[in-house]
Every structure is written in structure tokens, then in C-alpha cells.
Amino acid sequence: DQQVKQNSPSLSVQEGRISILNCDYTNSMFDYFLWYKKYPAEGPTFLISISSIKDKNEDGRFTVFLNKSAKHLSLHIVPSQPGDSAVYFCAANRRGSQGNLIFGKGTKLSVKP
Amino acid sequence: DARVTQTPRHKVTEMGQEVTMRCQPILGHNTVFWYRQTMMQGLELLAYFRNRAPLDDSGMPKDRFSAEMPDATLATLKIQPSEPRDSAVYFCASGLGTAGNTIYFGEGSWLTVV
Numbered sequence: 731d732q733q734v735k736q737n738s739p740s741l742s743v744q745e746g747r748i749s750i751l752n753c754d755y756t757n758s759m760f761d762y763f764l765w766y767k768k769y770p771a772e773g774p775t776f777l778i779s780i781s782s783i784k785d786k787n788e789d790g791r792f793t794v795f796l797n798k799s800a801k802h803l804s805l806h807i808v809p810s811q812p813g814d815s816a817v818y819f820c821a822a823n824r825r826g827s828q829g830n831l832i833f834g835k836g837t838k839l840s841v842k843p
Numbered sequence: 844d845a846r847v848t849q850t851p852r853h854k855v856t857e858m859g860q861e862v863t864m865r866c867q868p869i870l871g872h873n874t875v876f877w878y879r880q881t882m883m884q885g886l887e888l889l890a891y892f893r894n895r896a897p898l899d900d901s902g903m904p905k906d907r908f909s910a911e912m913p914d915a916t917l918a919t920l921k922i923q924p925s926e927p928r929d930s931a932v933y934f935c936a937s938g939l940g941t942a943g944n945t946i947y948f949g950e951g952s953w954l955t956v957v
Contacts, residue, residue, distance in 0.1 A: 764945060773847070773934055773948030774886070819886060830876070830899065831946060835885030 733757045734822050736834035743841050749807040751837050753820030756801065760822040764831065765794060765805050768817045777818075778805070810841045845869045847949035849935050855955045861923040864952045866935030867916055872947075874940035875918045877903075877910055880932045880951070889933075892918065893940050925956045 735754045743749045753763075761782045766774035780787040780794045780803070787794050793806045807814055817838045821831040848867040856862055868875045876891040890900035890910040900910060907926070912918045922929055932953050938946035 766948075771950075773936075773950045776945040776947070779945065830888065830891055832888070833878075833886035 731756075732834075733760075734820055734832050734834040736818075736820055736837050738837050739835070740838040740840070743810045743839065745812055745841055745843050746809045749805075749810045749814065749839055749841065751805040751807075751818050751820075751839065753803050753805075753834055754801060755803075755822050757822070757824060757832075758801070759824045759826075760832075761825040762823040763794070763796060763803050764821045764823070765792075766819040766821060766833075767814075768819060768836070774819055807839075810839075812841050812843050815839055815841045845947075847935055847937050847947055849933075849949035849952050851952055852950065853953045853955075855957065856925055858926055858956055859924040860956075861921065862925045862929075862954060862956075863922075864920045864933050864935075864954070866918040866920075866937075866949060868918065868935070868937030869947055870916075872937035872939055873915075874938045874946070875912060876936040876938075876946060877918070877920050878934040878936060878948075880934060886934070889920070922954075925954075927956045930955050 733756050764779040765777040767777045768774040778789050778792045780796050796803045817836040819836045820834040850865045874893045877889040878886050889903040892912050895912040909921045932951045934948050934951045936946040936948045
């Protein structure tokens, strides 16, 4: 039973346009959500996070939105750049789990020049 | 530049052989995780430690996998005997063990069992 779901395995976007990556979760005990980016042959790197008490967090070109009632979060990248091409993982932390993250399967983003 | 260090980066081994992967967490981090990445399952948690004590290894096949932290600077993941289905990328990550803190990944150990 997958608690964190990224239903789109891949996404292709034109450079300069907005990229929207989606993530759904099932566990209402999750209290912190994170996005990681992964390039080939490298480990995942932290991108942006959001606490469950907020509905939006912004960092430069990256914004994460959280809709708790829908158990849905999304990552917006605007404007998208070719260097953003990577696999993006959504992750969630369960309250009291001491930093143990549950990951989705990832979405591969391709930004075309 | 603090980082999680993993060895070996790549390993090809024959079925039945023992494989040991090592991880040096970031200095000062008290929580260490082992994840496995496959095409089918994405990133799945195998085991994690807090202050060197195992907290959860329910994601790990107990009959062939074992994880230990001999000291605060070394975590090991051992597979004995290895099987072709163990072929994957194994990531070690470390963190401060609180919900608001991120965890930091190493570059992974690419394992191929033939």
C-alpha cells in the first residue's frame, strides 16, 4: 500500500514555461513534506519542504502547495530551465517518526530548450 | 563541504557472494538510513538507525540482509548470499532525526548481481 503517490512517471515541458509536479498521500499523520531532485548517477538532493500547518512555501523559482483536505501537494517550477531536467521525488514524514521519510516513485521531468 | 560518503560506488558480483556496502554519515548527524532504488519500487526504506541503535529494519529481507553501525562514523549494509533480484542502487542518508530536518543522501552504491 503506497502512502505517497506520484501518478505521473514523466513530464515534458518547454523551457520558460511552468512545470507542475503532483503528489498525493494517504496518511493523515504526515506532518512534513519534502521534494527531492535526483540527477542520473547522483543521490537525491533536497529541494524544498513544507510543514502541514502551511499551504504554500516559496523559494526562488520553486513553490510547493499543500492541500490538506485533498491530501495533495504540488511543486511548481517557473520558469522551467533545461537544468531542471531530473527525477523529482515527493517525500513525507509521519509525526513522531524521527525523520524517517516515505518517498513516492518519482516523476521524470524533461525541460526542452 | 559535509557530505555522506558511500563505498563502493559500483559493484558487480556473482550470485551467492557476500556484498558489503559502507557509509560514512555527515559528522554530527545521529540518524542514518539505508534506501534502495529500483525501477519498480522507487526509493524504499530498508533500515534506519538513531544514535547507532536500529529503529526499524522492517523493509529489509531478514534472511539475507543485515545492517549495523559499528560506530558513529560507519554504517554497513551486508547481503549474504546475494541474488540477481538484489541488483539496485543502494543509498545511505543521514540527518538530525527530527521532522523538520531534511536528510542528506550519498551518491549511492550501484550493485549488479549476475
